[in-house]
Amino acid sequence: MDLTRYFLEFTQKDSCGKCTFCRIGTFHLLKMLEKITEGQGREEDLKSLARLSEDIKTGSLCGLGKTAPNPVLTTLRYFKDDYEAHVKEKRCPGMVCRPLIAFYIDLEKCARGCDACVGCCPVEAVFTTSTRKKGIDQSLCVKCGECVVACPPEYDAVRRVSPPALAPIIERPAQPVK
Ligand code: SF4
Ligand code: SF4
Structure with a gap:
């Protein structure tokens, strides 16, 4: 398409x-x-x-x-x-059309202390959860895919889904986790 x-x-x-x-x-x-x-x-x-x-x-x-x-x-x-x-279905099988896809981080695979995806995000959509793993703020994410590239292959924790509703909701903590 x-x-x-x-x-x-x-x-x-x-x-x-x-x-x-x-x-x-x-x-x-x-x-x-x-x-x-x-x-x-x-x-x-x-x-x-x-x-x-x-x-x-x-x-x-x-x-x-x-x-x-x-x-x-x-x-x-x-x-x-x-x-x-x-x-x-409002779904993009090629995972290309931005309005029809979403990115999320698989918490099972995300490594504590690895911040590779944080620095690469152009809109500061990646946040730290209370378990020190990472989440993506869907309201800020512009779906550029940079975090997929930045995530080290040994973790391979960033997922792309379509339709966007398939992305699990991970709440951003009210206060930034240090
Ligand atoms: S897809 Fe782009 S904008 Fe969205 S979280 Fe990843 S790096 Fe940030
Ligand atoms: S780059 Fe990958 S492993 Fe590292 S914090 Fe981000 S999602 Fe987790």
């Missing part, structure tokens, strides 16, 4: 604007994909995506417009499950 959105973004910007279907059609195709990757998609959007893609192919004069919807049509054909997971 995310890769399809990326390709559409590229072709939409590259459209010269001469053909109405290419100029406006790719814009709406991109908006629909963005809506789906943000978890706002509906089942009927999948039919609209396919219909609009065919219209753009038919109504465009040059190769750019005629091929711009191909990523949508190909992924709809071969990765329909992925689209359905996004619109029906």
